[in-house]
Amino acid sequence: MLDRLKPKATVIDRLPVWFLRVSAPIIAAPIAVLLNHSISAGVVPRQWKNAIITPVPKIPVPTAASDYRPISVTPVLSRLVERRIVTRYIYPALNIPLPGLIFSNQYAFRPTGSTTAALVAINHTVCTMLFSNQFVRLFVLDFSKAFDSIRHNQLFAKLSALSIPDEIYNWIRPTHFFTERGHCTKFGNDLSLIAEIFASVVQGSGLGPASCVVTAGDLQPGHDGNVIIRYADDTYLIVPAVNSDTSIGELRRIRNWADENHLKLNATKSREIIFKPRGMRKKMVQLPPPCLRIEQVTQITAVGVVVNDHMTATDHVTSLLTSCTKLLYALRVLRALGLSQQSLMDVFRATSRGS
Numbered sequence: 001m002l003d004r005l006k007p008k009a010t011v012i013d014r015l016p017v018w019f020l021r022v023s024a025p026i027i028a029a030p031i032a033v034l035l036n037h038s039i040s041a042g043v044v045p046r047q048w049k050n051a052i053i054t055p056v057p058k059i060p061v062p063t064a065a066s067d068y069r070p071i072s073v074t075p076v077l078s079r080l081v082e083r084r085i086v087t088r089y090i091y092p093a094l095n096i097p098l099p100g101l102i103f104s105n106q107y108a109f110r111p112t113g114s115t116t117a118a119l120v121a122i123n124h125t126v127c128t129m130l131f132s133n134q135f136v137r138l139f140v141l142d143f144s145k146a147f148d149s150i151r152h153n154q155l156f157a158k159l160s161a162l163s164i165p166d167e168i169y170n171w172i173r174p175t176h177f178f179t180e181r182g183h184c185t186k187f188g189n190d191l192s193l194i195a196e197i198f199a200s201v202v203q204g205s206g207l208g209p210a211s212c213v214v215t216a217g218d219l220q221p222g223h224d225g226n227v228i229i230r231y232a233d234d235t236y237l238i239v240p241a242v243n244s245d246t247s248i249g250e251l252r253r254i255r256n257w258a259d260e261n262h263l264k265l266n267a268t269k270s271r272e273i274i275f276k277p278r279g280m281r282k283k284m285v286q287l288p289p290p291c292l293r294i295e296q297v298t299q300i301t302a303v304g305v306v307v308n309d310h311m312t313a314t315d316h317v318t319s320l321l322t323s324c325t326k327l328l329y330a331l332r333v334l335r336a337l338g339l340s341q342q343s344l345m346d347v348f349r350a351t352s353r354g355s
Contacts, residue, residue: 001080001083001084002020002021002024002027002028002031002080003021003024005017005020005021005076013047013048013050013075015075015076015077017076020076031077031080034077035077035080035081035084038081038171039081039085039167039168039171040167042167042170042171042173042176043171043176044078044171044176044177045078046180047075048074048075048077048078049078049180049181049182050075050181050182050183050184050194051072051073051074051075051181051182051183051184051202051204051205052072052073052183052184052185052186052191053070053071053072053073053183053184053185053186054070054071054073054185054186054187055068055069055070055071055185055187056068056069056070056071057069070185070203071204072183072202072203072204072205073204074202074204074205078205078206079205079206080206081171081206082205082206082207083206085168085171085172085206085207086206086207086209086210087111089164089165089168090162090164090210090214091110091111091210093162093163093164094110094162094213094214096162096163098161098162098217099161100161100217100218101158101161101214101217101218102217102218102220103213103217105121105227105228105229105230106213106216106217106230106231107121107229107230107231108209108213108230108231108232109209109210109212109213109232110213113231115231115303115304118229118231118302118303119302119303119305121229122138122229122236122238122302122303123311125227125229125238126138126238126275126311127311129238129240130275130276130277132240132242133240133241133242134241134276134277134285135241135244135274135275135276135285135287136238136239136240136241136274136275137238137239137240137241137244137247137272137273137274137275137288138236138237138238138239138272138273138274138275138300139236139237139238139239139247139251139270139271139272139291139294140234140235140236140270140271140272140273140300140302141234141235141236141237141254141265141270142234142265142266142269142270143233143235143258143263143264143265143266144263144264144266144269145264146212146233146263147200147201147203147208147212147233148199148200148203149199149200149262149263149264150199150200150201150211150212150215150261150262150263151199151261151262152178152199154215154260154261154262155201155211155214155215156172156173158214158215158217158218159172159211159214162214172207177207178202180196181196181197181202182194182195182196182197183195183197199262201215209232212232212233215261216230216233216235218257219235219254219257221237221250222246222249222250222253223243223246223249223250225240225242225243226238226239226240226243226246226250231303234302234303235254236302237250237251237254244288247288247291248291248292251265251291251292251294252292255292267292267293267294268293270294270295271294271295271296271297271300272290272291272294272295272296272297273296273297273298273299273300273307273309274287274288274296274309275309275310275311276309276310278310278311278312299315306319327351330347330351331344331347331348334347
């Protein structure tokens with residue numbers, strides 16, 4: 001585990017990743033003893049409970065706090081324990097059917113999940129429904145600050161239902177891992193005071209993503225024939241034409257679930273797209289009106305892919321070509337200004353390949 005550590009910024013405990021990797025042959029054994037004792041005793045060291053948040057600009061010229069994306073970095077040793085717990089105990093437990101909890105429709109933060117698998121599941125579900133329906137409604141639902149506002153008591157009520165050893169649950173339980181946590185913000189060379197955290201699944205931690213999956217395990221459709229597909233906090237509600245009149249009830253049920261779990265369903269950022277069989281005109285079928293002030297659109301972005309209401313790749317290809325054209329134009333301008341070949345390659349790797 002120490003050999004596979006990736007370079008990270010030094011956190012508040014000032015224990016650098018490079019030191020752990022270089023000295024792994026010497027310190028691996030005592031660190032293993034420390035981590036095993038922490039789990040068996042159900043005690044999380046206080047030094048592991050603080051994180052540093054580094055604001056990263058979302059736009060070229062940020063002017064407000066909302067223009068920054070908070071990147072949280074937690075202690076390395078704590079992440080080692082958390083990842084071990086997640087991969088060895090929590091992931092296998094998600095594959096065991098449990099009353100009221102279903103994880104098979106979650107395509108993020110799982111060994112078999114990916115954006116490709118989520119996109120295939122959405123496409124397959126919609127196309128299958130279109131064989132026997134005049135249209136299919138897809139609601140792309142947005143939850144505001146989903147990772148930051150999850151209540152711990154709801155999380156642990158669901159976590160206790162999983163088939164995990166008692167010592168693992170005791171290590172995670174609210175009185176240990178999730179209590180007395182804090183974070184501070186680093187901007188330039190300035191470091192703020194530590195503020196205590198009373199909610200959230202601790203972004204930047206190894207347990208955070210798995211905790212999000214467990215929290216949403218009971219988010220299921222209320223009517224037969226409707227489908228919910230999730231990728232992290234992105235939620236897709238798919239309703240066939242035959243169940244169109246259940247859409248409002250499904251959305252209200254999801255909103256009530258969000259309220260119970262201290263989340264907020266953001267209707268202004270949610271969207272609805274109605275898929276129709278290829279070649280069908282709008283006048284051939286009466287499409288339903290919008291639900292709960294959710295805007296109806298002709299194209300959406302699902303897990304990074306632009307999808308239109310006819311399930312074709314035209315809009316996505318156009319978006320990709322537009323992005324590539326802009327990047328190539330920027331490279332030509334830099335070359336005309338005299339940038340060296342090596343520097344151009346560096347810019348290419350950082351932009352074209354990264355995107």
